[in-house]
Amino acid sequence: MDYRDEVYFNAQPDREVAFSEEEYAQRLTCIRKAMAKAGIDCLFLSSPESMYYVSGYRCMWYHTESPLEWTATNGIAVHIDHDKYIHFETEREAVLTRTFTVDTDTRYFPKSSYRDGIGFVADELSAEGWLKGTVGLEMSAMRPNRAVSDRFQVAFESAGAKVVDGSLILRDVRWVKSPAEMEVLKESARLASVGMKRAMEVLRPGVMELEVQGEITLAIAKEGGEQQAQIMPVLSGKKSLATHGYTTRRKMQAGDIVCIDVCGVHNRYHMNAARTFSLGEPADDVKDVCHRASNVMDIVKDCLRPNLPIREFNEKVKAHYDKEDLWDSRGWIGGYEMGISFPSDWVGNFVYDPLSEKNADCVFEPGTAVNHEIQVFMPRHTGQFFMIESLLFEEDKVSFATPDISYDLIVIE
Incomplete structure (x- = not known):
């Protein structure tokens, strides 16, 4: 031989x-x-x-x-x-x-x-x-x-x-996870929180988007997190209007809106979270739009339960945006399955959307994991309010991936 x-x-x-x-x-x-x-x-x-x-x-x-x-x-x-x-x-x-x-x-x-x-x-x-x-x-x-x-x-x-x-x-x-998979997803959720908290620590004017992205990656890795299936975007200024943009050497400026999208990864299982930041105090109307958009999470919390009909969830979410007169200012509202991912995609197969009949007659059964995504454009093309929270549906409860981080616009002084 x-x-x-x-x-x-x-x-x-x-x-x-x-x-x-x-x-x-x-x-x-x-x-x-x-x-x-x-x-x-x-x-x-x-x-x-x-x-x-x-x-x-x-x-x-x-x-x-x-x-x-x-x-x-x-x-x-x-x-x-x-x-x-x-x-x-x-x-x-x-x-x-x-x-x-x-x-x-x-x-x-x-x-x-x-x-x-x-x-x-x-x-x-x-x-x-x-x-x-x-x-x-x-x-x-x-x-x-x-x-x-x-x-x-x-x-x-x-x-x-x-x-x-x-x-x-x-x-x-793969849609319904085993108890062992659910435990792995909980660790992935913890890692997502670690990454977002590190972003909050390093965000400031004069720092490159790439620096923030690198600090997030390092913080997650130090806690045992793996490489994400997609590049985690850090998007500042008007580039935040396109949430699938590429992170670059752009140096962030005072007054910028910054959107950050992270995933915690453990044993290739992903849990997603995104938040929007303002480098300095934003205009009152910008703050107001973000606050009213983020308040949908109160609706989400109130209605979530195992075996929740997706049609009911979609209708309640859309009703909130209609009531707040934000529906026509949206980018995309909906969500998709979280779980195993390899480059170059962490978007799972199962998707839901208030405007689509796809999966509307299904339920969020125990053993499933999805994210919920909010995209609402701010006044005067200032930026986009971009918030994602991932949800874990268990036998007797529903848990959130990053409940310790505000869903509203986060101001970095």
């Missing part, structure tokens, strides 16, 4: 598995039940979130924008008739499979494949008898890209499978 191979296959790293083997076994059972309901016999998982959910696998490079020869072909296959999964992986990540996963069957691409494992995956699954029925691919995942996904489809169909879109299987299963 070459020394290279000895390292790849024999080195024994310290184990860093996020959850118990029992937790992963329960997840696999839930996935197989969802597959059976959807009429899918074999599901090939390629998104980082899905691979992590099933096995614990995590990596800093997923080949999403790499050279065309270095294709994103690693993944995990699940079959409805088997209580194990098969992890297909490049040998270059063999050490990671022993570090992070609960794999019991890991199959590495041949050296000759040069990271392109499609033929190997198809041959192995065919030999197992896993390509005889309907196979689901995660066609809505960021990886693999269309060219690679099409090649997977051709390879599986050539082996006799019927290929369908299985994107929703894992997305739906």
Whole structure:
């Protein structure tokens, strides 16, 4: 054996598995039940979130924008008739499979494949008898890209499978979290609070947006928080009118409105929070708009409960903005699922919005986590009031991620 191979296959790293083997076994059972309901016999998982959910696998490079020869072909296959999964992986990540996963069957691409494992995956699954029925691919995942996904489809169909879109299987299963996941989300919420409090300490005129972003990241890291799936924005001045802007070397000025959006991350589970700051005392009408917008959180607190109908929640929130004559000044009001995320997106699959019927007839059942987002434009294009709070729905209560930080406009003197 070459020394290279000895390292790849024999080195024994310290184990860093996020959850118990029992937790992963329960997840696999839930996935197989969802597959059976959807009429899918074999599901090939390629998104980082899905691979992590099933096995614990995590990596800093997923080949999403790499050279065309270095294709994103690693993944995990699940079959409805088997209580194990098969992890297909490049040998270059063999050490990671022993570090992070609960794999019991890991199959590495041949050296000759040069990271392109499609033929190997198809041959192995065919030999197992896993390509005889309907196979689901995660066609809505960021990886693999269309060219690679099409090649997977051709390879599986050539082996006799019927290929369908299985994107929703894992997305739906992950909506309701286990008690172990909820505990992780609580730690993520704590980390979000740490980051926002550090921002309040360093915000002042003359400081670059990037400096504040760096201080937030460092404060969270010192408490054990991980890298976020998106770059956390620090947006000052009129750039705050676009909440998806990029943090830059811009030095903040007295009188600026500053929007800061953070996530605490523990074991890849994200909890989101955003607040709006004024560097110095704002104009009275600006302060008034922000105060009336933030008062919606009193409505939220009063109506929240496990199994709250989403339609009821949406209607009460919209009624507040109508009453305050702020609805036509909004950016976006609504929310989305919080949970497992990898770069470059922490926005979960489940979304709600007072103007949309999507999910309006669902409920916030125990074991779910969402954020609630408020965007209201201030007078004279001064900036945007941007506030996010994340909510955890448990069996007997609902908790807030960052209740110790004001939801109103925060003035930095």
